[in-house]
Amino acid sequence: MEGRILEKQPVIEMRGVTKRFVDVIANDKVDLKLFPKEVVALLGENGAGKTTLMNVLFGYYNLDGGEMLINGESVTFSSPKDAINHGIAMIHQHFTLVQTQTVLENVMIGMEGSFFLNYKKAKDKLLAIEKEFGFQLDPDAIVWTLSIGEQQKLEILKALYRGAKILIMDEPTAVLAPTETIELFDTLRNLVKSGHSIIFISHHLQEVMDICDRVVVLRNGRRVAEATVSETTIPELASLMVGRELLERLDKGKSKTGDAVLEAKDLKVKNNRGITAVDGLSFVLREGEVLGVAGVSGNGQTELSEMLFGEIKPEEGEIFIYGKKIPGGSPAAVIAEGMARIPEDRIKTGLFMDLSVKENMILESHIKEPISKKGLINMKEIRIFADNCINSFSVKTDGMDIPVKSLSGGNLQKVILARELVGNPKLVVACQPTRGLDVGAMEYVHQAMLDQKVSGSGVLLISDDLDEIFLLSDRVIVMYEGKIMGEMSAEEADRDKIGLWMSGVIS
Ligand SMILES: Nc1ncnc2c1ncn2[C@@H]1O[C@H](COP(=O)(O)OP(=O)(O)O)[C@@H](O)[C@H]1O
Ligand SMILES: [Mg+2]
Incomplete structure (x- = not known):
């Protein structure tokens, strides 16, 4: 209606999601929304509950409380397969590739249909995806010859090949060299342009500032803050994350140099x-x-x-x-x-x-x-x-x-x-x-x-x-x-x- 601002429909909405392990509440009534074409950072210290929350979203764990909606519809995932069918992909920090197989073979693993019949079709499809998003991976290259950055690209390609619209990336830059991180960010920007949404986990506040639109901060399993990247600063994010002002400038202390x-x-x-x-x-x-x-x-x-x-x-x-x-x-x-x-x-x-x-x-x-x-x-x-x-x-x-x-x-x-x-x-x-x-x-x-x-x-x-x-x-x-x-x-x-x-x- 004219004059009325319609709130966009989130592609993902987690409402009050709770996940317990035997002796710890890893996620305690966490709310998280992801909008179309958005990159949301999930920020928090080690053990804050980020990976667990994403494992819930990806169907690895059942929830102990709360609910999840995809495009406004309530869903229950009993395995990652359900999540994949809803267009969600998770790029793990430790890759799940078969090192002795080619790029194309890895992309096709687990896909239905006869391998040989579909080989040519699959290759064409892969090359088309590569072209669209600016990847340059030889479909016939064997995985172990690829650099870590290239293997990560392959994981992303695998997700795109399966039609993923939502990418979860758990600390993707931890394994990358600085130049590879720059390339990854170019890829992510291309993905967003073409309608994908991304949840990005990183400890590096500068990276969050560079690539994300919005930040959700977890601490001890709870969602404690949210910020719009354009309206926040690195020191502010750091203090949200640890819950106290960070020593901005450490007192280096004085000492006399000796022998x-x-x-x-x-x-x-x-x-x-x-x-x-x-x-x-x-x-x-x-x-x-x-x-x-x-x-x-x-x-x-x-x-x-x-x-x-x-x-x-x-x-x-x-x-x-x-x-x-x-x-x-x-x-x-x-x-x-x-x-x-x-x-x-x-x-x-x-x-x-x-x-x-x-x-x-x-x-x-x-x-x-x-x-x-x-x-x-x-x-x-x-x-x-x-x-x-x-x-x-x-x-x-x-x-x-x-x-x-x-x-x-x-x-x-x-x-x-x-x-x-x-x-x-x-x-x-x-x-x-x-x-x-x-x-x-x-x-x-x-x-x-x-x-x-x-x-x-x-x-x-x-x-x-x-x-x-x-x-x-x-x-x-x-x-x-x-x-x-x-x-x-x-x-x-x-x-x-x-x-x-x-x-x-x-x-
Ligand atoms: N499979 C598991 N079994 C028991 N406890 C777990 C398991 N996975 C994570 N935890 C605990 O849940 C909490 C959150 O962990 P995690 O989600 O890995 O945090 P983050 O990814 O933010 O570092 C931690 O206290 C961790 O020890
Ligand atoms: Mg983690």
Whole structure:
């Protein structure tokens, strides 16, 4: 009717959705609407209930309360098949592709009809979809030859092939390199233009600002806030998410720089594909400072940290801790000199996922007193040690005896911090220490590193998150293609200049 604004019909409406697990209410009367051609961000700390809510929407879980409507009609899903039939697709963080089959074969898996008869038709249809949305994936390429970004594209293609109009993306950018994220966002914009709607889960507030129209915030299973992206700011979103004002500017704390703790001289190493990854790199880290190593990931940071951790041997160059030359390629040697190591990949190199919390905590101190005396392990001391770690680092766990794999990402990182920092080491080397963590856990890690510095330790922070670098560092060096492009102090720090260095431009 004229003069009357008709509210658009949401494509999805979740009303008072509740989902309980044995000991936790993962979703507590959550309302969520998704309108046509809209990108809605689902924001919340680890454990807030985002994945569960999407699993309910995708028919993995039955609801314990509430209802769901698709285009205004009440629906009940008993499996993902029902959701797919209603045009919903979920792109998981861990892909569900068959690695040994081709792109086209993966698209056709589970589709009805005889494979050979429909092969040509299917290929034409796939190519038409690729053309429409600007994908460039060879239908005959074998999946394992594809990059992660391409595999994700294939997951999206699979969804489109099945006629999905609603895409649920659970942390899609967590596995992507920055350039791949830009490509993904181009794809999402194309999808929206052609009438699709998207639910986007991410911890990265900047990404939410870049790609989303509206944000719904979950905390402890409840929907606590909603915001229109054009009317909000990153600090506002961050505080909605954690429920308190974020430390906008951390107090970096003061400390006097002292002796050189760690020195790298002309380090050189090739990566596992035989290409020079670190190319004549030198720096000195002193007591009482955080030295930030900035750079776009893939410029040798991983190899640098692996050399420092003793995991790979430099082909050339030397590493010194307090002036003492360290034999390359020996983790035991750097641990013996007191280096605390906070690795990039906590699951692969930081923790033994099947061992208990307490066993992971004593990994590096089990041969030292008081836990081990004259070769005998003292169980009581282990419990005292682990208890101290759990309390000092606020690790959320149902005790020290459960397998560490049952902890959330933020708490896994706290287990590593506890293990590495509890003895107040003089040297800390951290590589991407907050990758994949929510804002609350991130803040915790940042504070722990600053505390370490203020107490007089030297901290080397390797990170591709420039905000993190600026937040914590007293001095910044920038890595590009295995070399250091330049150095500046925190006082003279200039984002534009660092950005240029990160792209290989000397200014
Ligand atoms: N299958 C499950 N069984 C028991 N508890 C679960 C299960 N899945 C999730 N949870 C719990 O539900 C809560 C919400 O988890 P989740 O939806 O994964 O959060 P998010 O995706 O926001 O990190 C957490 O406390 C988590 O431990
Ligand atoms: Mg999740």
